[in-house]
Amino acid sequence: MRGVQRDVDDLTTDPDQPNRVRLLDGVDLTVTAGGLTHIVGPSGSGKTTLIRLINRLDEPTAGTIDVLGRPVTQWAPRDLRRRVAMVFQEPTLIGMTVRGNLEAALSLSGRVDDAERRIDEAMKLAELDTALLDRTADRLSVGQKQRATLARALVTEPDVLLLDEPTAGLDPRTAEAMLDSLSALRDKRDLTIVMVTHHHDEAARLGGAVVVLIDGRVAARGDAATLLNDPPTGPVRDFLRGQHTRKTSGDTP
């Protein structure tokens, strides 16, 4: 079952409808199975829209998206989202305990057997203390909440994990720790990870493939180390050379 890959061909979204803004234009992209791919780019470049197409939270007006060897339009929504989990930028725990969230995920994905073991394993992968299982969201720090949503995404053992700026709301130290966990996660599990970030230093740190989106188009792609050390000239270099790194955040060119 290793045909895991996502093809995204000629995506165009419609300017006439509120949820179909033309954020992506002619994106043609294949993500390798079992690897880590970073989608980087300035704000408003269509990064989030792109990953929301993979689990079909949004719909393109033209183009096709193949996930795990099948067009998303041919997946039943429940089956697709059982295989493709997502962690949003804002940690969205549904109003109950961490355990309640993980159990809800298990029950929705139909994996009700062996719940304790699965929960335990997911908490380990997200590097979250199992003592926090019975805490409600209001008694967790932002970092713990984000780890809890990561555990919730992992508990169902998905094939693909989509991460939408998972460190955006975290302070630098917590963000570092989160990246360490993600790095460890990549080594521990055979999982395809697609991660959106506008801090490309995160990509440099975790390695893997990098796709640079600028104004809804793929401006560059390649291996993290190669691309980040020797970026092509033009807007990609402008973007990668500093403006959007964590340390030098800001809009000064």
Add this chain to the structure above:
Amino acid sequence: MTPGAIHITTQALAAIEPVRAMGPWHTAMLLGLVAVVVIVSAVMHLGVGRDVTIATARSIVQLLAIGLIIGWVFDQRTWYAVLGMLLVMSAVAGFTAAGRTKLRLVGLSWLFTGALSVLTGVTLVYIAVPVLQLDTWDPRYLIPLGGMILGNAMTAASLSTERLVTDLKQRTADVEAMLAMSASPTQATAPLRRAAVRAAMTPTINTMMVVGIVKLPGMMTGQMLGGSDPMQAALYQLLILVAIVFCDTAAAVTMTTVLHRRFFTTAWQVDRTALSRVRSED
């Protein structure tokens, strides 16, 4: 046919008919109170004199008109006159409720009308057949009870719908988090739908909590004015309160269940186009 017998009958009539008939003269005297309000408004510069006058004029016209119509239905005493009247009332309630929600969805007014007429009908049948055991389509029971049930169900239907839409707009992220966890739109909106139904039931429950303590409800007051035994008036008030809480719940559950799917595509995506079709408050 002795004079004595007639005398006794008259007394019996007087005992069950204590309401003093109001005529034009009584009404004119009553409007003296409105005149006082208008004067107070003028003296205190409240600026409501014109509105109070218009509101009073409207009340007179509307109430006399409905009195005339109901009087006609009472005279008919036929099932089709009663049913026709109830259906017209349902349509007015349905269109009013749909208008209050500020939603622009195709067929919404008819959906409200259909739901309100069916649910009020079911409630009325239960009240009329097993509870009161009426053996005819008696408009004296069916029209006022139906009106009260319908009026409250209308509010419950629009309140629950409005709350659901507001929550869907404000908590889209929560709903999408659930969708991303492979929840169906029905599963993803369960907490929102529960909150919407609760919000719609709260006013009725609050009324029931304090009924008779804080104020005497209208129907009980009316029945006592009509000469009923206060105990009977209380039991009828209980009847209408229970009917209302039942029909309110049914209306809120029905509307949120039927409507929530309109805000999702068949691919289980939040349909922002549908959600944006809400007239803004102004």
